[in-house]
Amino acid sequence: MSKKSFRQAINEALRQEMRRDPRVILMGEDVAGGQGGSADNPDAWGGVLGVTKGLYTEFGAERVFDTPISEASYIGAAAGAAATGLRPVAELMFVDFIGSCLDQVMNQAAKFRYMFGGKARTPLVIRAMYGAGFSAAAQHSQALYPLFTHIPGLKVVIPSSPYEAKGLLIEAIRDDDPVIFLENKVMYDDEEDVPDDSYTIPFGEANLTREGDDVTIVAFGRMVNFANQAADRLEKEGITCTVIDPRTTSPLDTGTILDCVAETGRLVIVDESSPRCNMATDVAALVAEEAFDALKAPIRRVTPPHTPVPFASVLENLYMPDPARIEAAVKSVMGYKAKQEA
């Protein structure tokens, strides 16, 4: 066990699965060489943010290959490779690029098992960076997990820490269905203790990072850390929160969410994606339908506004949910008083 960054945890998961199973291959733009690479030194970088560094050196050009800048071709190739027996991990770089290859994901990979009478398996993982906070502007900052969650046949994973990332990525690679694995780009240098050996974290099983009596906070990806920071501050004022990290939006651990809301009676959902038809609306609908009687206050959603992600950092900061906004939302549901009936 040692401290590892989010980046190292993902690299280690890829490396260990590639050692374990020769069918695991990597493909994507710059995953082998990338920026700074050359014929003599193809491993200079390892992806735009260095996540796949060292894998080309260890596994060679047959298992780690750079693709042309054509998402439609290599995501399609990865889906086909998965259907015919390999276990590809394709890197889309920025999740915003999904527009160029959505058919390969939505109409092909996601549908194979269903349309071939359950006889086809598609053990494909698509890794991609998501999220704002990097001043990467509107076309490189989106949190598009609701888009994938909407499509039956895909599994969608949003790790919230280095420990979570390694276990969930190994689970994703061993899974026989297409998995979208989304990495928040500002978390790559986050560090925590991560076991050196391989381990798996099952999909569809939420993690409670803390338990409290007053408010349930459901948060996704990077927002889990923000929710914990808010909960730390609130605890000093005597308000205790349960924080749920669902880990996967598809499948979604609805049982844990409903159980926790039944205990606290109040719900705040923190979602970094655009507010219409996102995970916050999905969870709010679930709880309104299944746990209405448990609610002591209206459900509150903490999300960005319905606008593209701004480039200017001051506007981007204003756009993003943060611990202070979560804290305010929790206080508002705590302070809610039902109107007296006339």
Add this chain to the structure above:
Amino acid sequence: MAGTITPVTMPKFGLAMTEGKLADWLVSPGDAVTAGQELAEIETTKITNVYESPAAGTLRRQVAPAGETLPVGALLGVLAGSDVSDAEIDAFIEKFQSEFVAGDEDGADEASSEPEMLDVGTRRLRVQDTGARDAGVPLLLIHGFGGDLTNWMLNQGDLSGTTRVITFDLPGHGESTKDVGDGTPAMLAAVARDLLDALGIDRAHIGGHSMGGAVALELARLAPERVASLSLIAPAGLGKTINQEFIDGFITADRRKTLEPVLQLLVHDKGLVSRQMVEGIIRFKRLDGAVAGLTTLAKASFENGQQKENLRPLLEAYKGPVQVLWGAEDEILPVSGSEGLPSEVPVSIFPGTGHMPQLEKAAEINAKLKDFAAKS
């Protein structure tokens, strides 16, 4: 002595503890307390435990409020007689706070010693080796089924003050290799012997808990010349039955909700099972090969609520000193396993204690281990 002021400070439960949360005060300002009385509940990332008063007196001040997280050694409150003035108390607190440096507590060197990975034969074991090298015969502590070296977190630091103490993760456990061979205590005893070889230790006092007790007995059969004494804590192999619900539940439970009630069977005070303790075990069970290893170990020793091996003949054949320590309320291996042992074997039964006396009655167990080693 008139005018004595005793600081109540954040205790250090276990080598890895650097800070703790003052979960609750159990006495109010102005209350008279006796030495050893429970003053406060302290939560660490591993366990919730009570803090016993270091002295008699009156709790004059609660410096830290309940709910606060503080470094080890930080001032929580002040004990003093009623003859000490408030001004003196204030001056004491001011002086303490101005001089306190977090992480500067006694034994900081020893506390910072991290477990290390060690190649032992064909296996890789996580080993924590603490205490003085030249302080006589070392003590090797062997944990039980599903445990790891942190089972000794309340013992190793305390005992290291007077002797060299070695704890390790058995194969299949913690961070050690998940290869458990045939899973028998005899096989694990061979690993323990190999560990002594690797550490250059000729002879050691052996403490074994639960399945680790069976391993200790097998080590006494395999290499009696290496065993200076045996301290068996709620050991397997002496009684007939085992709580199969615990064994099966431990293997199959894969989430907090199902695992927590299983772990609560281990202790009499159910509040000791913290969410971090549960999470730690879930994390261990997620490692590749962990559940398979546990299954092999369980099958080798236990079946249908019965213990497969009667190890009493090994205890009787061993010529060195043996002591047996057991919690009266053990829900895993009933305390009746301590009955009918040879008369020269001292048996200590701890009332109000479950299967983990080394956690629940750490101070008493540490005293028993120290005294026994000194006499042996």
